[in-house]
Amino acid sequence: MKNTNEVINGLIVNMFNNLLVIEKNSLAATEHKDLTMTEWHVLEQIGLTRKTMTEVANQLKITVGTLTTTINRLVKKDYVTRNQAVDDRRFVYIELTRKGQLAFKEHELFHKNMVKSVVDKLDESDNEVLINSIDKLTQFFKQQYKDQIIP
Template sequence: MQAKPENKLADYRFINDALVDIYDNIMRIEEGSIKQSRFKDITAKELHLVHAIGLHSHKTTSEVAKTLNLSKGTLTANLNVLERKGYIVRTTNQQDRRIINLGLTSKGRLLYRAHDAFHRQLVEGFLKGFDQDEVQLIKQAMVNLQTFIDEVSLK
Protein backbone atom coordinates (compact mmCIF):
# COMPACT_ATOMS: atom_id res chain seq x y z
CA MET A 1 0.00 0.00 0.00
CA GLN A 2 1.38 3.40 -1.03
CA ALA A 3 1.61 6.22 1.49
CA LYS A 4 -0.57 9.23 0.80
CA PRO A 5 1.38 12.14 -0.74
CA GLU A 6 0.83 14.33 2.33
CA ASN A 7 2.07 11.52 4.62
CA LYS A 8 5.08 10.94 2.40
CA LEU A 9 5.96 14.65 2.51
CA ALA A 10 5.55 14.69 6.30
CA ASP A 11 7.80 11.61 6.57
CA TYR A 12 10.45 13.24 4.38
CA ARG A 13 10.36 16.42 6.46
CA PHE A 14 10.59 14.44 9.70
CA ILE A 15 13.56 12.40 8.46
CA ASN A 16 15.32 15.50 7.10
CA ASP A 17 14.87 17.40 10.35
CA ALA A 18 15.92 14.36 12.39
CA LEU A 19 19.11 13.87 10.35
CA VAL A 20 20.08 17.53 10.74
CA ASP A 21 19.32 17.55 14.46
CA ILE A 22 21.11 14.26 15.09
CA TYR A 23 24.22 15.40 13.22
CA ASP A 24 24.29 18.70 15.11
CA ASN A 25 23.76 16.99 18.46
CA ILE A 26 26.42 14.34 17.87
CA MET A 27 28.94 17.04 16.97
CA ARG A 28 27.95 19.11 20.03
CA ILE A 29 28.21 16.08 22.34
CA GLU A 30 31.59 15.10 20.89
CA GLU A 31 32.96 18.62 21.25
CA GLY A 32 31.63 18.87 24.81
CA SER A 33 33.05 15.53 25.84
CA ILE A 34 36.45 16.46 24.37
CA LYS A 35 36.52 19.64 26.48
CA GLN A 36 35.71 17.64 29.62
CA SER A 37 38.19 14.85 28.91
CA ARG A 38 41.93 14.54 29.26
CA PHE A 39 42.14 15.27 25.50
CA LYS A 40 41.39 19.01 25.79
CA ASP A 41 44.05 19.81 23.19
CA ILE A 42 42.18 18.11 20.33
CA THR A 43 39.41 19.35 18.04
CA ALA A 44 36.51 17.28 16.71
CA LYS A 45 38.10 17.45 13.25
CA GLU A 46 41.39 16.10 14.63
CA LEU A 47 39.49 13.41 16.54
CA HIS A 48 37.92 12.18 13.30
CA LEU A 49 41.32 12.17 11.64
CA VAL A 50 42.65 9.96 14.45
CA HIS A 51 39.64 7.70 13.93
CA ALA A 52 40.28 7.53 10.16
CA ILE A 53 43.88 6.45 10.77
CA GLY A 54 42.62 3.60 12.94
CA LEU A 55 44.22 1.42 15.57
CA HIS A 56 46.29 -1.12 13.67
CA SER A 57 46.10 -0.53 9.96
CA HIS A 58 49.05 1.84 9.31
CA LYS A 59 47.19 3.46 6.44
CA THR A 60 49.01 5.63 3.96
CA THR A 61 48.53 9.37 3.81
CA SER A 62 46.81 8.91 0.43
CA GLU A 63 44.31 6.41 1.89
CA VAL A 64 43.42 8.74 4.76
CA ALA A 65 43.14 11.76 2.45
CA LYS A 66 40.76 9.81 0.22
CA THR A 67 38.70 8.52 3.18
CA LEU A 68 38.22 12.04 4.55
CA ASN A 69 38.00 13.70 1.14
CA LEU A 70 40.90 16.03 1.98
CA SER A 71 43.64 17.37 -0.22
CA LYS A 72 47.10 16.05 0.57
CA GLY A 73 48.15 19.57 1.61
CA THR A 74 45.28 19.94 4.08
CA LEU A 75 45.93 16.45 5.43
CA THR A 76 49.64 17.19 5.86
CA ALA A 77 48.89 20.35 7.84
CA ASN A 78 46.52 18.44 10.12
CA LEU A 79 48.98 15.57 10.53
CA ASN A 80 51.71 18.02 11.53
CA VAL A 81 49.49 19.29 14.34
CA LEU A 82 48.54 15.78 15.51
CA GLU A 83 52.16 14.68 15.41
CA ARG A 84 53.25 17.71 17.42
CA LYS A 85 50.51 16.96 20.00
CA GLY A 86 51.71 13.36 20.28
CA TYR A 87 48.72 11.51 18.80
CA ILE A 88 50.21 10.10 15.59
CA VAL A 89 53.47 8.90 14.16
CA ARG A 90 54.56 8.82 10.52
CA THR A 91 56.79 6.04 9.29
CA THR A 92 58.39 5.42 5.94
CA ASN A 93 57.06 2.33 4.19
CA GLN A 94 59.81 -0.29 4.03
CA GLN A 95 58.76 -1.62 0.60
CA ASP A 96 58.40 1.80 -1.03
CA ARG A 97 60.24 4.63 0.71
CA ARG A 98 58.13 7.24 -1.12
CA ILE A 99 55.06 6.12 0.86
CA ILE A 100 54.35 7.37 4.37
CA ASN A 101 52.35 5.16 6.70
CA LEU A 102 50.39 6.59 9.61
CA GLY A 103 50.01 5.09 13.04
CA LEU A 104 48.71 6.12 16.43
CA THR A 105 50.87 6.64 19.47
CA SER A 106 49.70 5.22 22.81
CA LYS A 107 48.00 8.59 23.43
CA GLY A 108 46.33 8.36 20.01
CA ARG A 109 45.17 4.78 20.65
CA LEU A 110 43.64 5.85 23.97
CA LEU A 111 41.78 8.68 22.22
CA TYR A 112 40.64 6.29 19.48
CA ARG A 113 39.26 3.81 22.01
CA ALA A 114 37.40 6.53 23.93
CA HIS A 115 35.84 7.82 20.71
CA ASP A 116 34.99 4.30 19.58
CA ALA A 117 33.23 3.60 22.90
CA PHE A 118 31.10 6.72 22.40
CA HIS A 119 30.09 5.51 18.94
CA ARG A 120 29.27 2.02 20.25
CA GLN A 121 26.93 3.58 22.82
CA LEU A 122 25.40 5.71 20.08
CA VAL A 123 24.67 2.68 17.87
CA GLU A 124 23.35 0.62 20.79
CA GLY A 125 20.96 3.43 21.70
CA PHE A 126 19.91 3.81 18.08
CA LEU A 127 19.15 0.11 17.60
CA LYS A 128 17.51 -0.47 20.99
CA GLY A 129 14.19 -2.25 20.62
CA PHE A 130 14.64 -3.29 16.97
CA ASP A 131 14.59 -6.93 15.90
CA GLN A 132 17.07 -8.35 13.39
CA ASP A 133 14.77 -7.81 10.39
CA GLU A 134 14.33 -4.16 11.32
CA VAL A 135 18.08 -3.78 11.79
CA GLN A 136 18.53 -5.10 8.24
CA LEU A 137 16.11 -2.43 6.95
CA ILE A 138 18.07 0.25 8.82
CA LYS A 139 21.31 -1.08 7.34
CA GLN A 140 19.83 -0.90 3.85
CA ALA A 141 18.67 2.67 4.46
CA MET A 142 22.20 3.56 5.62
CA VAL A 143 23.70 1.94 2.51
CA ASN A 144 21.27 3.91 0.35
CA LEU A 145 22.21 7.15 2.09
CA GLN A 146 25.94 6.45 1.79
CA THR A 147 25.57 5.59 -1.90
CA PHE A 148 23.77 8.88 -2.50
CA ILE A 149 26.44 10.81 -0.57
CA ASP A 150 29.21 9.07 -2.53
CA GLU A 151 27.51 9.93 -5.83
CA VAL A 152 27.04 13.58 -4.86
CA SER A 153 30.65 13.90 -3.66
CA LEU A 154 31.95 12.61 -7.01
CA LYS A 155 30.26 15.43 -8.93
Protein backbone atom coordinates (compact mmCIF):
# COMPACT_ATOMS: atom_id res chain seq x y z
CA MET A 1 0.00 0.00 0.00
CA LYS A 2 2.97 2.29 -0.51
CA ASN A 3 1.15 4.13 -3.23
CA THR A 4 -1.87 4.93 -1.09
CA ASN A 5 0.38 6.46 1.52
CA GLU A 6 2.07 8.66 -0.98
CA VAL A 7 -1.18 9.85 -2.44
CA ILE A 8 -2.54 10.74 0.98
CA ASN A 9 0.67 12.46 1.99
CA GLY A 10 0.71 14.49 -1.21
CA LEU A 11 -2.86 15.56 -0.70
CA ILE A 12 -2.25 16.56 2.90
CA VAL A 13 0.84 18.62 2.06
CA ASN A 14 -0.95 20.29 -0.80
CA MET A 15 -3.94 21.02 1.40
CA PHE A 16 -1.79 22.61 4.06
CA ASN A 17 0.09 24.74 1.57
CA ASN A 18 -3.17 25.99 0.16
CA LEU A 19 -5.46 26.42 3.10
CA LEU A 20 -3.99 29.52 4.69
CA VAL A 21 -3.82 31.39 1.40
CA ILE A 22 -7.33 30.37 0.46
CA GLU A 23 -8.69 31.33 3.82
CA LYS A 24 -6.91 34.65 3.67
CA ASN A 25 -8.37 35.52 0.29
CA SER A 26 -11.80 34.39 1.29
CA LEU A 27 -11.78 36.48 4.44
CA ALA A 28 -10.31 39.47 2.64
CA ALA A 29 -13.52 39.54 0.64
CA THR A 30 -15.54 40.28 3.79
CA GLU A 31 -16.07 43.66 5.39
CA HIS A 32 -13.24 43.10 7.83
CA LYS A 33 -10.32 43.81 5.56
CA ASP A 34 -8.16 45.20 8.33
CA LEU A 35 -7.61 41.80 9.96
CA THR A 36 -4.50 39.68 9.49
CA MET A 37 -4.75 35.89 9.56
CA THR A 38 -3.26 35.77 13.03
CA GLU A 39 -5.92 38.19 14.17
CA TRP A 40 -8.69 36.11 12.57
CA HIS A 41 -7.46 33.05 14.41
CA VAL A 42 -7.30 34.87 17.69
CA LEU A 43 -10.91 35.98 17.25
CA GLU A 44 -11.82 32.39 16.42
CA GLN A 45 -10.27 31.13 19.65
CA ILE A 46 -11.82 33.77 21.86
CA GLY A 47 -15.21 32.80 20.49
CA LEU A 48 -18.42 34.08 22.00
CA THR A 49 -17.46 33.77 25.67
CA ARG A 50 -14.74 35.65 27.51
CA LYS A 51 -11.35 34.00 27.83
CA THR A 52 -8.11 34.62 29.66
CA MET A 53 -4.85 35.37 27.86
CA THR A 54 -3.29 32.06 28.84
CA GLU A 55 -6.29 30.04 27.66
CA VAL A 56 -6.17 31.54 24.20
CA ALA A 57 -2.39 31.43 23.90
CA ASN A 58 -2.35 27.73 24.82
CA GLN A 59 -4.97 26.87 22.24
CA LEU A 60 -3.07 28.70 19.52
CA LYS A 61 0.29 27.34 20.66
CA ILE A 62 1.84 30.77 20.92
CA THR A 63 3.38 32.48 23.93
CA VAL A 64 1.33 34.86 26.02
CA GLY A 65 3.75 37.62 25.11
CA THR A 66 3.00 37.17 21.45
CA LEU A 67 -0.71 37.18 22.16
CA THR A 68 -0.39 40.43 24.12
CA THR A 69 0.79 42.31 21.05
CA THR A 70 -1.98 40.86 18.89
CA ILE A 71 -4.60 41.77 21.49
CA ASN A 72 -3.17 45.30 21.67
CA ARG A 73 -3.92 45.66 17.98
CA LEU A 74 -7.34 44.03 18.16
CA VAL A 75 -8.35 46.34 20.98
CA LYS A 76 -7.17 49.34 18.99
CA LYS A 77 -9.19 48.13 16.00
CA ASP A 78 -12.22 47.65 18.24
CA TYR A 79 -12.65 43.89 17.84
CA VAL A 80 -11.81 42.96 21.42
CA THR A 81 -12.17 44.37 24.92
CA ARG A 82 -9.67 43.74 27.68
CA ASN A 83 -10.66 43.75 31.35
CA GLN A 84 -8.89 42.85 34.51
CA ALA A 85 -10.73 40.17 36.53
CA VAL A 86 -12.22 41.55 39.75
CA ASP A 87 -11.80 38.41 41.83
CA ASP A 88 -8.15 37.84 40.93
CA ARG A 89 -6.58 40.86 39.36
CA ARG A 90 -3.73 38.90 37.81
CA PHE A 91 -6.13 37.60 35.20
CA VAL A 92 -7.17 39.54 32.16
CA TYR A 93 -10.41 38.73 30.41
CA ILE A 94 -10.57 39.27 26.69
CA GLU A 95 -13.90 39.32 24.94
CA LEU A 96 -15.24 40.08 21.47
CA THR A 97 -16.95 43.40 20.84
CA ARG A 98 -20.05 43.44 18.63
CA LYS A 99 -17.77 44.05 15.67
CA GLY A 100 -15.61 41.15 16.80
CA GLN A 101 -18.64 38.89 16.99
CA LEU A 102 -19.65 39.77 13.46
CA ALA A 103 -16.17 38.91 12.24
CA PHE A 104 -16.27 35.70 14.23
CA LYS A 105 -19.43 34.65 12.46
CA GLU A 106 -17.91 35.31 9.05
CA HIS A 107 -14.96 33.17 9.89
CA GLU A 108 -17.29 30.47 11.13
CA LEU A 109 -19.14 30.61 7.85
CA PHE A 110 -15.99 29.99 5.87
CA HIS A 111 -15.27 26.88 7.88
CA LYS A 112 -18.85 25.68 7.65
CA ASN A 113 -18.85 26.01 3.88
CA MET A 114 -15.57 24.22 3.66
CA VAL A 115 -16.74 21.26 5.68
CA LYS A 116 -20.13 21.24 4.01
CA SER A 117 -18.51 20.96 0.60
CA VAL A 118 -16.90 17.74 1.74
CA VAL A 119 -19.59 16.20 3.84
CA ASP A 120 -22.40 16.85 1.39
CA LYS A 121 -20.70 14.64 -1.14
CA LEU A 122 -20.19 11.72 1.16
CA ASP A 123 -22.74 9.36 2.62
CA GLU A 124 -23.06 8.74 6.31
CA SER A 125 -20.67 5.84 6.65
CA ASP A 126 -18.08 7.76 4.67
CA ASN A 127 -18.32 10.57 7.15
CA GLU A 128 -17.52 8.17 9.93
CA VAL A 129 -14.38 7.13 8.12
CA LEU A 130 -13.39 10.74 7.65
CA ILE A 131 -13.90 11.57 11.29
CA ASN A 132 -12.02 8.45 12.18
CA SER A 133 -9.12 9.36 9.94
CA ILE A 134 -8.73 12.88 11.21
CA ASP A 135 -8.98 11.51 14.69
CA LYS A 136 -6.14 9.11 13.95
CA LEU A 137 -4.01 12.03 12.83
CA THR A 138 -4.73 13.87 16.05
CA GLN A 139 -3.86 10.76 18.02
CA PHE A 140 -0.59 10.48 16.15
CA PHE A 141 0.28 13.95 17.37
CA LYS A 142 -0.76 13.30 20.93
CA GLN A 143 1.07 10.04 21.14
CA GLN A 144 4.42 11.55 20.26
CA TYR A 145 4.18 14.83 22.11
CA LYS A 146 1.67 14.36 24.87
CA ASP A 147 2.78 17.20 27.07
CA GLN A 148 2.42 19.82 24.36
CA ILE A 149 -1.13 19.14 23.28
CA ILE A 150 -4.07 20.84 24.80
CA PRO A 151 -7.01 18.44 24.44
